[in-house]
Amino acid sequence: MTPNKEDYLKCIYEISTRTEKITNKEIAERMQVSPPAVxxxxxxxxxxxxxQKDKKAGYLLTPLGQKMVARLYRKHRLIEVFLLEHLGYTSNQLHEEAEVLEHTVSDYFIDQLDHFLGSPKTCPHGGTIPPKDQLLEEQYQDTLEKVTSPGNYRLVRINDSFPLLQFLEHINLTLNDSFAVKQIDTFTQSILIQCKEKTITIPFAIANELYVVAIKDL
Structure with a gap:
């Protein structure tokens, strides 16, 4: 399978986790290609x-497509763990390098890497690493954008995107940080949180990229 086709599969999967219908237009925007190319x-x-084409959902991954997506995420996330733990990469450097390597290394290499790393369960951004020949089932699926009331939460997963990681670095919010949701403003489409003695405004669009779990106390 070509790297381009693999990227399309991952794109369709990622869109499916956030919206009920996958359109040519949205795929084109994410892949930065024309709708006819899609x-x-x-x-x-x-x-x-x-x-497969579906009237309601637009596009759906077939069982074979789901298997291929899990294989790609397994490769990508194991490579990220290796780069961070053994080659001194920063969390902001991981994604782009892993994007290249996931298309070039063999399944045998990944199996050996998994063994070498001790079969980690999650990547440096909190995403689940699926075991070999198993489908991807994310452990954390509730985003900050879905929070409906103030309370205390912990950041447990971050979508793998360089602009998002840059934003989080700017506001000094990192994986496993605990914070308090103070206000949810539907008018400004933002959430006000307090973390590390700082008050931070997070737009809904970014909150939809952050996965959290509720906690009792900070």
């Missing part, structure tokens, strides 16, 4: 039984 690629992927 249509052509989707046609090929349907022929290869990686995805």
């Amino acid at each position: 249509t052509e690629m989707a046609k090929r992927m349907i022929e290869e039984e990686l995805i």
Whole structure:
């Protein structure tokens, strides 16, 4: 399978975790290609039984597509763990390097890497690393954007994107930080949190990229 096709699969999976309908337009925006290019690629992927067209959902991953997505995420996230723990990469450097390497290393290499690392369960950004030949089931699925009332929470997973990581570095919010949600403002589409004695405003669009669990006390 080509790296481009693998990126399409991951794109469709990522969109499916955030919206009920996957459109050509949204795929095109995320992949930075034209809608006709998406249509052509989707046609090929349907022929290869990686995805299927659905009137309600737009596109759906087939069982084969789901298997391929889990394989890609396993590769990507194990590589991230190795880069962070053994090559001195920072969390902001991991994603781009892993994006390249996931398309080039063999399954045998990844199996050996998994053994070398002691079969880690999560990547440096909190994402679940699926075991070999198993589908991806994220341990943490509740985003900050879904929080409906003030309370105390812990940041347990971050979507893997360089701009997001830059923003979090700017506001000094890191994985496993605890914080208090003080206000949810539907008018300004933002959430006010208090973390490390600082008050921070997080737009809903970014809150949708952050996964949290409720905690009793800070």
